[in-house]
Amino acid sequence: MNYNADVLVIGGGQAALRCAIEAREQGASVMMVTKGKAGGGGSSVISDGVHSSIFSKGDSPESFYRDIMRGGKSINNTRLVRVLAEECTARVMELGEKFGIETYYEKEVATPGHSFPRRCYAGDGTGKSITHKMREYAQHIGVQWIENTWVVDLMGDGRIQGAVGWREDEWIQVAAGSTILASGGIGGLYAQSDNPLDVSGECIGMAWRHGATMQDMEFIQFYPYRLVEPKNIDLYTKLFAKGAKMLNTAGQRFMESFSRKEMETRDVLCYEMYKNGPVFLDITEVNPIQLDTISPKLAMLMKKGYDGPLRMEPVEHYSIGGISVDEYGRTGVPGLYVCGECTGGLHGANRLGGGSLTESLVFGKRTGYAAAQEAVPILQAQSLLNEQEQDPLQIGFTGEGKAVIGQYRKEIQQLMWNRVGIHRTMAGLQQAVAELNTMSRNVQQDMRLNGRASQVLADMIRSAWALSYSALTRKESRGAHQMADFAAERPEWLGNIKIQGEKSQFSPVQGSE
Known part of the structure; x- marks a missing residue:
């Protein structure tokens, strides 16, 4: 079956929805194609709804910018970081003002790597409460979608003109003036991951095959606050600010010598957990009343009388690298834009907590805008399908x-x-x-x-x-x-590894803006 749209958005999570909404509000006809349900797929749906916003006394976009650069070990794309730091607050405020989503600001505890409290919880603490509201809004303004469809290739020779996908027992082809990939990272290609099964990385490979450049692909974030025994429970960082500890098999707090203890950035904490594992959670100093609020699932487990070991283990969490883009999601391939976790450059070598969903809002609006404004009228792209x-x-x-x-x-x-x-x-x-x-x-x-x-x-x-x-x-x-073979940072590697086609190159950081 064949469809036409000014803008095609591939993906079904928060980044895809924000792109689609902005493109539609710019006057474009918009078609979303997603593996599952629009607003029901991707990593954002199963997230805890945390965004980053500037609301604390003394905080500023400049301070946030410095934190992101420090967390990313100074190899971030400075323009992308600047945009995020300057526009995050306005985009997060839109959750309530535009989409009618309730928000709550964590004003006591600063997330690891952040100099000030910046956490904004949206919805009921689950990502789906956000994406479902955004889906309702998108539907109201006229965004259309094709669900339960697996996109298998992009269409176009020289300029991307849409995509082809498979749904149940038929091919779907969407010809489009602009195409946005907002299909997530590659978490589904790791044995231990908290990503949903529909996040499997093929769209990054597909974009690369069509001429896009990959960068920073070596950087994969693992999430440290994960209970795996007696059951899988994601734990909030605030639990460790209220007295929880990580212990090794000898009962020693192996993060004792670190200034922020278990509140170190994720890259540091995960590697220490690897070196000192197996790791066990100690909550003896956490007030039981506070535990109810901070970690309801863990509190319920303890109330049921569980007194066995609480074992923790990091899981693959986020693809830091991806397709190279500018601040409007342009890839350098005409007609192709990318947004969200499948991009690279913003986070450098490590992403700070609260950055992913914020990124989807900030750059979703920008990418949707550019894709709509720069769409080229297309009647129908040439079919990719042969007779067989x-x-x-x-x-x-x-x-x-x-x-x-x-x-x-x-x-x-x-x-x-x-x-x-x-x-x-x-x-x-x-x-x-x-x-x-x-x-x-x-x-x-x-x-x-x-x-x-x-x-x-x-x-x-x-x-x-x-x-x-x-x-x-x-x-x-x-x-x-x-790397076990190279245990420290080396100044000659202050830069980015990029891959285009069959060639790779190292691009040294050129200094600050």
């Missing part, structure tokens, strides 16, 4: 084809977790790159896969390969990239 692919049984997204994709994906997940995780070595990264190269060749020759199914899988592998290759290239430890 018109037969649903030949496209590889049914039956055995899906099972084969699942098998390869599990192999990728284990490889990435074991070789490209929190702790990295040259030998492990070399093995990862080699195995992904072999896997890529095997996919091309696998007779169980047809056409577009093998292409989607190849795009997943491209993303995993770019991450592994960039990590192997960066011979130092910086932020979320920790």
Whole structure:
């Protein structure tokens, strides 16, 4: 089935919705295409709804800018950081003023890496309470969507003119004057991740295949505040500001010598947890009444009489790197824009807490604006589908084809977790790159896969390969990239690794703005 729109948005989470809303309000016709339900997919939906805003006495955009740069180890795109710091407060205020979402400001505790309290909780503490409201707003102003559709390729030669996807038993083609990718990161390519299954990284590989540049792919953020025994519970940082501790098997508080203890930035804390694991949570000094408020799920567990070990373990949480963009989401590929977690540059080597959802609001508005203003009228893009692919049984997204994709994906997940995780070595990264190269060749020759199914899988592998290759290239430890062979930052690596086509290059930081 064929559709036309001024602006096509690929994705279903907060970044995609904010792009779509802004483009529509600029007068463009807008079509969203998402794997699941609009407002019901992506990492933002399962988040805790935390944004960053400037509201504390003495705080300022300049202070926030410095914090982000310090957290990112000074390799951030300074223009993107400046935009976020200056526009975050206005965009966060729109949650209530524009979308009718209740907000609550945490005024006591500063999130790790932040010099002032900046946390703004939106909705009921769940991301879906935000995206559902944004979906309602988008629907009211005329944004349209095609749901339960897996986008498999971009359309266009020279200029991107839309995309093609698969829904149930039919092909969907959307011709568009501008196309926005807001499809999330690559968390689903790690064995241990708090990302939903629909975040699988193939759109980053797809954009790269069409000429976009990747950058900072080696930086993957792991989330430290995760209880895994006796059950999976995400813990708020405030719990550790109120007396909770992390202990090793000897009962020692291994973060004791750090100035902010368990409130250090995520990159530091995760690596210390790796070195001192297994890690156990100690809440003996937390007021039970406060526990009810700070961590209701943990409080309920304790009220039920659980007295066993509370084991913690980091999980893959966020893709810091991605497609290179400017402050309006432009990629350098005509007609193609990118927004949200699938971009790179803003966060440098490590993202501060509260940055992801804020980014989706700030740059969603900007990207939607640019895509609408710069859309080129298109009647209908040339179809990518050959005659064989018109037969649903030949496209590889049914039956055995899906099972084969699942098998390869599990192999990728284990490889990435074991070789490209929190702790990295040259030998492990070399093995990862080699195995992904072999896997890529095997996919091309696998007779169980047809056409577009093998292409989607190849795009997943491209993303995993770019991450592994960039990590192997960066011979130092910086932020979320920790190398056993190179245990410290090295000044000659103050810059960004970029990959375009088959070529990679290192771009040194050129100084401040």
